Amino acid sequence: MTSxxxxxxxxVVGAGPGGYAAAFLAADLGMKVALIDPEANPGGVCLYRxxxxxxxxxxxxxxxxxxxxxxxxxxxxxxxxxxLDRVRGWKDEVxxxxxxxxxxxxxxxxxxxxxxxxxxxxxxxxxxxNSEGADEKLTARHVxxxxxSRPASIPGVPQKTPNVLDxxxxxxxxxxxxxLLVVGGGYIGLELGTVYAALGSKVSVxxxxxxxxxxxxxxxxxxxxxxxxxxxxxxxxxxxxAEMSETRQGVKVKFEGAAGASSEQKFDxxxxxxxxxxxxxxxGLDKTRVTVNSRGYIQxxxxxxxxxxxxxxxxxxxxxxxLAHKASHEGRTAxxxxxxxxxxxxxxAIPAVIFTDPEIAWCGLTETEAQxxxxxxxxxxxxxxxxxxxxxxxxxxxxxxxxxxxxSEQILGVGICGPNAGDLIAEGVxxxxxxxxxxxxxxxxxxxxTLSETIMQAAEVFFGTSTDVYRPKRA
Amino acid sequence: MATEFRLPELGENIKAGDLVRVLxxxxxxxxxxxxxxxxxxxxxxxxxxxxxxxIIQQIYVKDGEKIKVGQLIFTVNGDAEAASAGAxxxxxxxxxxxxxxxAPAAVPQPAPPGSGPEPPRAPNEVVELPRRAVPxxxxxxxxxxxxxxxxxxxxxxQITGTxxxxxxSEEDVRRFVGEGGAGxxxxxxxxxxxxxxxxxxxxxxERKPMSQIRLKTAEHLSRAWATIPQVTQFDEADITxxxxxxxxxxxxxxxxxxxxxxxxxxxxxxxxxxxxFPNFATSFDGARSEIVYKKYCHIGVAVDxxxxxxxPIIRDADRKGITEIAKDLAxxxxxxxxxxxxxxxxxxxxxxxxxxxxxxxxNFSPIVNFPEAAILGISRSKTEPTYxxxxxxPRLKLPLSLSYDHRLIDGADAARFLRWIVEALEQxxxxxx
Numbered sequence: 001m002t003s004x005x006x007x008x009x010x011x012v013v014g015a016g017p018g019g020y021a022a023a024f025l026a027a028d029l030g031m032k033v034a035l036i037d038p039e040a041n042p043g044g045v046c047l048y049r050x051x052x053x054x055x056x057x058x059x060x061x062x063x064x065x066x067x068x069x070x071x072x073x074x075x076x077x078x079x080x081x082x083x084l085d086r087v088r089g090w091k092d093e094v095x096x097x098x099x100x101x102x103x104x105x106x107x108x109x110x111x112x113x114x115x116x117x118x119x120x121x122x123x124x125x126x127x128x129x130n131s132e133g134a135d136e137k138l139t140a141r142h143v144x145x146x147x148x149s150r151p152a153s154i155p156g157v158p159q160k161t162p163n164v165l166d167x168x169x170x171x172x173x174x175x176x177x178x179x180l181l182v183v184g185g186g187y188i189g190l191e192l193g194t195v196y197a198a199l200g201s202k203v204s205v206x207x208x209x210x211x212x213x214x215x216x217x218x219x220x221x222x223x224x225x226x227x228x229x230x231x232x233x234x235x236x237x238x239x240x241x242a243e244m245s246e247t248r249q250g251v252k253v254k255f256e257g258a259a260g261a262s263s264e265q266k267f268d269x270x271x272x273x274x275x276x277x278x279x280x281x282x283x284g285l286d287k288t289r290v291t292v293n294s295r296g297y298i299q300x301x302x303x304x305x306x307x308x309x310x311x312x313x314x315x316x317x318x319x320x321x322x323l324a325h326k327a328s329h330e331g332r333t334a335x336x337x338x339x340x341x342x343x344x345x346x347x348x349a350i351p352a353v354i355f356t357d358p359e360i361a362w363c364g365l366t367e368t369e370a371q372x373x374x375x376x377x378x379x380x381x382x383x384x385x386x387x388x389x390x391x392x393x394x395x396x397x398x399x400x401x402x403x404x405x406x407x408s409e410q411i412l413g414v415g416i417c418g419p420n421a422g423d424l425i426a427e428g429v430x431x432x433x434x435x436x437x438x439x440x441x442x443x444x445x446x447x448x449x450t451l452s453e454t455i456m457q458a459a460e461v462f463f464g465t466s467t468d469v470y471r472p473k474r475a
Numbered sequence: 476m477a478t479e480f481r482l483p484e485l486g487e488n489i490k491a492g493d494l495v496r497v498l499x500x501x502x503x504x505x506x507x508x509x510x511x512x513x514x515x516x517x518x519x520x521x522x523x524x525x526x527x528x529x530i531i532q533q534i535y536v537k538d539g540e541k542i543k544v545g546q547l548i549f550t551v552n553g554d555a556e557a558a559s560a561g562a563x564x565x566x567x568x569x570x571x572x573x574x575x576x577x578a579p580a581a582v583p584q585p586a587p588p589g590s591g592p593e594p595p596r597a598p599n600e601v602v603e604l605p606r607r608a609v610p611x612x613x614x615x616x617x618x619x620x621x622x623x624x625x626x627x628x629x630x631x632x633q634i635t636g637t638x639x640x641x642x643x644s645e646e647d648v649r650r651f652v653g654e655g656g657a658g659x660x661x662x663x664x665x666x667x668x669x670x671x672x673x674x675x676x677x678x679x680x681e682r683k684p685m686s687q688i689r690l691k692t693a694e695h696l697s698r699a700w701a702t703i704p705q706v707t708q709f710d711e712a713d714i715t716x717x718x719x720x721x722x723x724x725x726x727x728x729x730x731x732x733x734x735x736x737x738x739x740x741x742x743x744x745x746x747x748x749x750x751x752f753p754n755f756a757t758s759f760d761g762a763r764s765e766i767v768y769k770k771y772c773h774i775g776v777a778v779d780x781x782x783x784x785x786x787p788i789i790r791d792a793d794r795k796g797i798t799e800i801a802k803d804l805a806x807x808x809x810x811x812x813x814x815x816x817x818x819x820x821x822x823x824x825x826x827x828x829x830x831x832x833x834x835x836x837x838n839f840s841p842i843v844n845f846p847e848a849a850i851l852g853i854s855r856s857k858t859e860p861t862y863x864x865x866x867x868x869p870r871l872k873l874p875l876s877l878s879y880d881h882r883l884i885d886g887a888d889a890a891r892f893l894r895w896i897v898e899a900l901e902q903x904x905x906x907x908x
Binding site: 030341342343344346347348405407408409410433434435437439 | 613615616617618621622625626628638639640641642673
């Protein structure tokens with residue numbers, strides 16, 4: 001017999017940024033909501049093993065790196081002493097504070113938080129194995145799947161060894177290895193590589209394609225690459241790991257280069273950061289009508305509804321890009337759909353940020369995409385060498401660029417490389433969403449002296465009337 | 476196995492289109508979501524993406540041909556996967572919904588009827604979304620505007636934006652809805668109802684069904700409000716002299732079976748004004764980019780009844796004298812209050828007059844009675860001290876307001892029109908001239 005307490009209007013499976021955003025909105029709209037996750041509190045990968053802990057550590061890395069640069073400005077520090085336990089402790093405090101806060105918010109909203117894992121008995125019934133080892137049956141009118149993703153691996157990697165890390169174990173900061181190989185030059189590898197390099201590891205990166213951060217515009221990446229070439233020991237492009245074996249001195253890695261030459265090196269630790277795979281293999285999913293595509297993502301319609309009308313899917317498990325802010329937005333869309341509104345997830349721009357030093361951020365159309373689609377665009381670049389604020393920060397290598405429609409002069413995309421690019425991109429997202437034109441940005445007064453001015457200044461460059469950059473008129 | 480690709484449903488109102496170009500040839504390999512047809516519909520030229528992947532075996536249509544939804548376009552060799560993810564090949568319609576940026580979307584089908592004793596309000600109700608060939612995120616419109624379009628059931632890709640660079644505003648969406656562009660019109664009055672809060676949180680409430688008149692009024696006024704960019708012009712007429720005349724002739728009109736009211740006189744004045752200003756007797760036909768000029772002069776008069784607002788029509792007001800109009804008006808108002816008004820007695824109006832003077836008020840802005848071009852509002856007259864040739868005199872002033880469709884009528888013309896009415900009321904003999 002199921003008691004009434006085991007019925008709910010909405011069950012959200014997975015309490016990451018997508019799941020808890022969905023559950024909280026549903027509660028705010030007056031629904032009875034259950035939120036199911038194996039962790040003690042909501043937070044998911046983002047808060048426990050992703051965005052938040054990595055940003056805490058990147059902040060540490062930034063302070064270390066700035067203390068070195070300070071010598072150029074006349075302030076000399078002796079080299080830092082790293083108390084790794086304290087660094088880890090501080091990072092854990094940040095995570096505790098945030099996830100604990102979310103636990104509080106769940107209670108305040110009367111969201112029933114169930115610590116456990118869920119499987120389907122049918123489309124409207126979940127069996128939940130809770131953290132105390134008991135099983136309970138939960139009936140829900142609607143289910144939102146927000147089960148996220150996990151780090152992918154590559155074949156031939158030694159399993160269950162403390163010397164091979166993924167993003168989760170790397171964030172645990174087991175030690176500062178003398179040498180670290182990062183496999184995969186995507187954002188996770190570069191961010192964690194930056195952390196370990198700052199803490200003192202000699203970091204090498206191996207990337208299969210011909211450049212770091214595949215998908216990002218090359219002009220932005222090249223600025224970062226220049227810095228990383230100094231911070232890291234080596235960056236091997238067009239290369240891949242052919243073999244990996246554990247030895248007493250660490251991990252022996254055999255590389256295969258583009259030229260066909262193979263080489264061998266030893267590393268204390270290896271970090272595998274080759275991407276993430278969706279957690280779509282829920283038990284009992286076959287008892288529903290949910291469909292999964294060949295890449296493992298649950299298939300959804302624009303309202304994020306799956307092929308089973310009672311079930312929605314959001315976040316990493318529902319497709320790329322695998323980003324927390326995309327998941328939260330989808331979560332809110334799905335809940336509004338459940339509430340009977342006609343809604344669709346259809347952003348013009350989803351910002352992407354890489355929190356390296358310098359940061360890279362972009363949104364909307366990239367130059368790379370425009371070229372691939374043969375779409376005519378105009379690009380306006382403002383080099384940070386002409387920004388007063390960038391000079392005062394001692395960082396003039398950045399750039400802000402606008403990608404514009406040549407006819408309407410509307411902003412289709414924005415790309416930024418430089419400190420705080422991640423914060424600056426928000427204005428770009430708003431510009432793209434609001435279909436702002438270059439004129440709109442040029443005529444909007446920006447505070448001086450700030451890096452945000454570079455967006456307005458890029459618009460001035462577009463019109464050839466920049467105050468800070470002189471371009472002789474073409475005859 | 477060959478998979479058939481039939482022209483999917485592209486929008487609520489699109490049944491067919493002229494095939495501008497087939498973008499692929501026989502033997503080409505085609506990817507899912509790859510544009511394969513360029514189709515010109517009465518709304519827009521759109522690219523139709525392929526829902527399947529494989530090699531094109533045979534193409535059954537030619538450039539320039541008119542093709543219909545459901546018509547066989549080509550067959551593809553291979554890829555049974557896509558067909559199984561969507562609908563069975565043949566209906567085809569569903570698969571076109573996949574947005575190019577996301578993975579192909581499987582489109583949920585409603586639960587088969589009779590699959591169990593489900594309550595009528597099944598929780599598993601499929602959220603119906605407008606099927607679109609153009610993803611709305613690719614359209615130049617702000618997120619809030621895209622949301623409004625969706626709520627109103629409009630495919631925003633079909634709307635022509637009036638902003639810089641073709642940017643679509645909320646007004647553009649509302650105008651499109653008013654012109655019948657919405658697949659299934661959800662009038663804003665009703666769309667809003669879906670998001671009402673739970674009032675019982677704050678106290679007791681009672682719910683009553685709307686009367687038919689209330690429903691029709693709500694629909695009609697929502698449409699008028701959403702469609703017509705309207706402006707209200709105010710003025711006032713000195714009717715001191717008119718009041719004297721009205722007193723003098725009241726008996727005569729009463730003997731004829733009417734009542735010489737300000738409304739009756741206003742109907743006559745408006746009918747004469749419409750002859751002088753023919754652009755106030757028009758309708759806006761955006762679909763055909765034409766203005767409809769009406770050569771007849773039927774004038775509606777708003778009547779307040781215990782069941783709600785009704786607007787009976789005085790036929791050919793321009794060919795009737797004030798006495799006759801007064802007689803008609805009395806008869807129609809009587810019928811309206813006794814529920815005897817036939818539907819055809821409320822149809823065909825060119826212009827409407829609404830007089831709230833009997834109740835009070837200094838001024839108000841009436842809503843143009845769609846699909847007319849303007850409406851005249853009359854408020855309560857009052858005696859005011861007025862300078863007349865250097866002397867303060869008590870004069871009777873009648874406040875007037877004219878709401879008009881700004882698409883058809885410029886502000887200056889509206890001011891002239893209302894001025895003309897004011898002068899006619901102030902010097903009634905002008906009507907005779």
